[in-house]
Amino acid sequence: MNIGENVRQRRTALGKSTIALGRETGVTGQMISMIEMGHRRPSLVLAMKLAEALGCTLSELVQESA
Numbered sequence: 001m002n003i004g005e006n007v008r009q010r011r012t013a014l015g016k017s018t019i020a021l022g023r024e025t026g027v028t029g030q031m032i033s034m035i036e037m038g039h040r041r042p043s044l045v046l047a048m049k050l051a052e053a054l055g056c057t058l059s060e061l062v063q064e065s066a
Contacts, residue, residue: 003047003062008036010054010061025049 011021011032018036019029025046034040035050042050051061 002038002064003042004036004038006061006063007032007050007054010056011036014054016053021050021053024053 007021011018016024017029018032022029022032025032026049027046031040035042047061048058051058054061
């Protein structure tokens with residue numbers, strides 16, 4: 001998995017919409033969708049905010065799995 005897939009998996013497991021996650025992290029729901037689809041990569045600051053909002057560490061969020 002890449003960061004976008006990790007964000008989507010964790011977001012849906014928490015029952016959050018892209019809009020809600022965007023509000024929590026200071027971006028639009030569209031930006032969250034673009035990250036999840038792999039069209040955009042979050043900045044380090046945004047990745048840290050995403051990890052906090054999703055209840056995981058930055059390392060867990062960016063971890064790639066086979």
